[in-house]
Amino acid sequence: MPEQEIVIIISCPWKCNEISEESAMSMLNQKNRLRLVWVALTVIAVGLTALTAGLLARPASAAPAPHQNFLATTNDVCLACHGKDGFKIKLDSGETLVLTISGDQFGQSTHGQNGLSCITCHVDIQGYPHPARTMESIRDVKLKYYTSCQQCHVEQYNKTLDSYHQAALAAGNKNAAVCADCHNPHTQKPIAQLSRSEIPTICAKCHSGVYEQYKESVHGAALLDEGNPDVPTCIDCHGVHNIGDPKTVEFRLKSPTEMCGRCHTNKSMMDKYGISTQVLTTYVADFHGTTVTLFEKETPDQQTNKPVCFDCHGVHDIKRVDDPQKGLAMKKNILAVCQKCHPTANIENFTDAWLGHYAPDVEKFPLVYYVNLFYQFLIPGVLGGMAVFVISDIVRRIIDNRKGGSH
Amino acid sequence: MTETTRSYERFSLARRIEHLIMLLSFSTLGLTGLPQKYPLNNFSQAVVLMFGGIENLRSVHHVAAIIMVIGTVYHIVILGYKLYVDRIQLTMLPTLQDAKDGIQAFLYNLGLGKHRPQMGRYTFEEKMEYWAFVWGALVMVATGFIMWNPIAATRFLPGEFIPASKAAHGGEAVLAVLAIILWHFYGVHLKLFNKSMWTGKMSEEEMLHEHPLELADVKAGKDKVYYPASVLNKRRFVYLPVALILTGLGLYAVYSFVTMEVTAIDTLPDAVPGPAYLPQTATPEPSPTPAIQSVDLTWESVVGPMLQQKCIGCHMPNGAAGLDLSTYAGIMNGGKKGPVITINDSANSRLVIIQSAGGHPGQLSAEELGRIKTWIDSGALEK
Numbered sequence: 001m002p003e004q005e006i007v008i009i010i011s012c013p014w015k016c017n018e019i020s021e022e023s024a025m026s027m028l029n030q031k032n033r034l035r036l037v038w039v040a041l042t043v044i045a046v047g048l049t050a051l052t053a054g055l056l057a058r059p060a061s062a063a064p065a066p067h068q069n070f071l072a073t074t075n076d077v078c079l080a081c082h083g084k085d086g087f088k089i090k091l092d093s094g095e096t097l098v099l100t101i102s103g104d105q106f107g108q109s110t111h112g113q114n115g116l117s118c119i120t121c122h123v124d125i126q127g128y129p130h131p132a133r134t135m136e137s138i139r140d141v142k143l144k145y146y147t148s149c150q151q152c153h154v155e156q157y158n159k160t161l162d163s164y165h166q167a168a169l170a171a172g173n174k175n176a177a178v179c180a181d182c183h184n185p186h187t188q189k190p191i192a193q194l195s196r197s198e199i200p201t202i203c204a205k206c207h208s209g210v211y212e213q214y215k216e217s218v219h220g221a222a223l224l225d226e227g228n229p230d231v232p233t234c235i236d237c238h239g240v241h242n243i244g245d246p247k248t249v250e251f252r253l254k255s256p257t258e259m260c261g262r263c264h265t266n267k268s269m270m271d272k273y274g275i276s277t278q279v280l281t282t283y284v285a286d287f288h289g290t291t292v293t294l295f296e297k298e299t300p301d302q303q304t305n306k307p308v309c310f311d312c313h314g315v316h317d318i319k320r321v322d323d324p325q326k327g328l329a330m331k332k333n334i335l336a337v338c339q340k341c342h343p344t345a346n347i348e349n350f351t352d353a354w355l356g357h358y359a360p361d362v363e364k365f366p367l368v369y370y371v372n373l374f375y376q377f378l379i380p381g382v383l384g385g386m387a388v389f390v391i392s393d394i395v396r397r398i399i400d401n402r403k404g405g406s407h
Numbered sequence: 408m409t410e411t412t413r414s415y416e417r418f419s420l421a422r423r424i425e426h427l428i429m430l431l432s433f434s435t436l437g438l439t440g441l442p443q444k445y446p447l448n449n450f451s452q453a454v455v456l457m458f459g460g461i462e463n464l465r466s467v468h469h470v471a472a473i474i475m476v477i478g479t480v481y482h483i484v485i486l487g488y489k490l491y492v493d494r495i496q497l498t499m500l501p502t503l504q505d506a507k508d509g510i511q512a513f514l515y516n517l518g519l520g521k522h523r524p525q526m527g528r529y530t531f532e533e534k535m536e537y538w539a540f541v542w543g544a545l546v547m548v549a550t551g552f553i554m555w556n557p558i559a560a561t562r563f564l565p566g567e568f569i570p571a572s573k574a575a576h577g578g579e580a581v582l583a584v585l586a587i588i589l590w591h592f593y594g595v596h597l598k599l600f601n602k603s604m605w606t607g608k609m610s611e612e613e614m615l616h617e618h619p620l621e622l623a624d625v626k627a628g629k630d631k632v633y634y635p636a637s638v639l640n641k642r643r644f645v646y647l648p649v650a651l652i653l654t655g656l657g658l659y660a661v662y663s664f665v666t667m668e669v670t671a672i673d674t675l676p677d678a679v680p681g682p683a684y685l686p687q688t689a690t691p692e693p694s695p696t697p698a699i700q701s702v703d704l705t706w707e708s709v710v711g712p713m714l715q716q717k718c719i720g721c722h723m724p725n726g727a728a729g730l731d732l733s734t735y736a737g738i739m740n741g742g743k744k745g746p747v748i749t750i751n752d753s754a755n756s757r758l759v760i761i762q763s764a765g766g767h768p769g770q771l772s773a774e775e776l777g778r779i780k781t782w783i784d785s786g787a788l789e790k
Contacts, residue, residue, distance in 0.1 A: 291462075299460055342672075347562065349562075350557070353566040355570055383586065
């Protein structure tokens, strides 16, 4: 606040070296006591004016508009306490809530770099003292503030309203993920700076069982060990923000074309790994895929128990088909998969009924190839011959009728 | 020649009913089968929907197949009766004459022959039709069985036979349906509208055009051999058990065909095991940023100068309470009442106790006292 320098000039008319100590003291006690009082009053009045002026000159500390490069000093006010190490409180649940926030980390975060102040999100806090705490557990704290994200991240927030997490939350499951569970608002770096390999580690926080499986799978190992950009992360299959229930009929029926098929029919991608792009067409041509396709097209809300890609290949534990232990190219492995639905099929021979996503040719599945070839000749041959005869017969009868019917 | 009104019986009622049943089952099989071969076609999908979905469609296909197989069993049994009891002529067997007839007919059509061939009870067209049906039925029943009971089939056959059966079944279906439309419909509906399979009779004129040799035999009385009743009865007596056995076997075959195996479970395959929510062990409280002071917190760097300001006014050599706070040795020696510093134990250090109580003439601030405590707990280092 602007300070005014107050200069008080006290004129001292007495010559102190001319008077005794006693008289000097008595003089102070009498006439000049009054003057001293006036001076003091003046000082106080001016001081109060200055203070008031200073206070009024400060802008009101309402919640600032987002993305405004708000005064950094506002955050410093919060960080004066919250920047201290070891700042924590005990909640009713017995948990310890750590209230220390690293100012440096926040400054390096995307929110910090965009000049957001603490109270942009902590909208209920205007100053100190803070409003009475109603949160009983750490989870309650996270759940209290996540709706703040909607102020800026409208699109993503609206998408989360359709998500399975949100539905679980509404049904009373407090463990369901909210914005802050995946994106720590105090430390989140700009998304563009993050690598895809980090995505599964975020979901792993709650779905650690799945993560352990995914880590060992062909997709997960390629992502986490090699940073492969082509393999799917959690969000490629499950979506992000509007993550749906993967156990629904819709998810299941659409998965071959819209999930797995997106990459596995992409020639430029699959050629890098020598993987066939015929997998979807061969699947649809066969009994399982035909059924699933018809269900999806005609009755997409009706469940069918015919397998989709992940029923055979695994959900989170997908391995290469030539994996030495679990690869489906090995008959005993694929027999085990078949037995999930065909429990009485206990001969490896049975697995040969599946063409393995191959279109039959002379080398692979020659019997099927030759049967097809046989009919490719037989049908036109027989029908062609019949047609020739029938046409000749028609023509002849017409001619004969015109001529007056000889036979 | 005047038209006679005489008509000749061509098909008995039993034959006509048999044909009707075959007609209906064949049409149903075609209608429910072809959409399965071409499922992505719009018309196919309309048919599938009409039947209430692919599962229903397949059920109807199976039922029609059973009916056709039962019809085939009946046909075989009745044929046995006709051959053994009635001793009919094997008029349906293809002969060299039929080939000749076919060629003659074709040549006539091309204008290269004088007459159409004169044929007997079953013309070469009809024989082709019948034996094509026999061939087709064999293929369809065999491949159909393999596909309906794949697990049983693979006990005897290599697994590849299943997709091969699917290919053969589909190919044969296309051939059969198109052949019926092209050959059969032309022959009995278009060439002449042949009502004999409906009424059972053919007129003399039709007989003359279509089956002149049979007509001649009928007029000459040579079409049938008449046996005495006793002979017929004896044959019937022999044939009845045979017929029953054949029928029994046939029906049993159909029954086991249908109930042989439960190919697949009704429910969904296993879902992902384990609970979805399996949080990782929560990280404990974040460890505080390491106190940088403790590295540099020594008597020399911090504590000495700090105490110098506030304390050595009284606590100099020979100072208050015999405590000299101007040197490291002094503070570690303590005063008249004993040591003021207990290394690594700030709570029990006299200096801390007195200062914590407050009110000491030289009072350290809370922050300064905190530093003293940390210094003591870190070993009260000199340098």
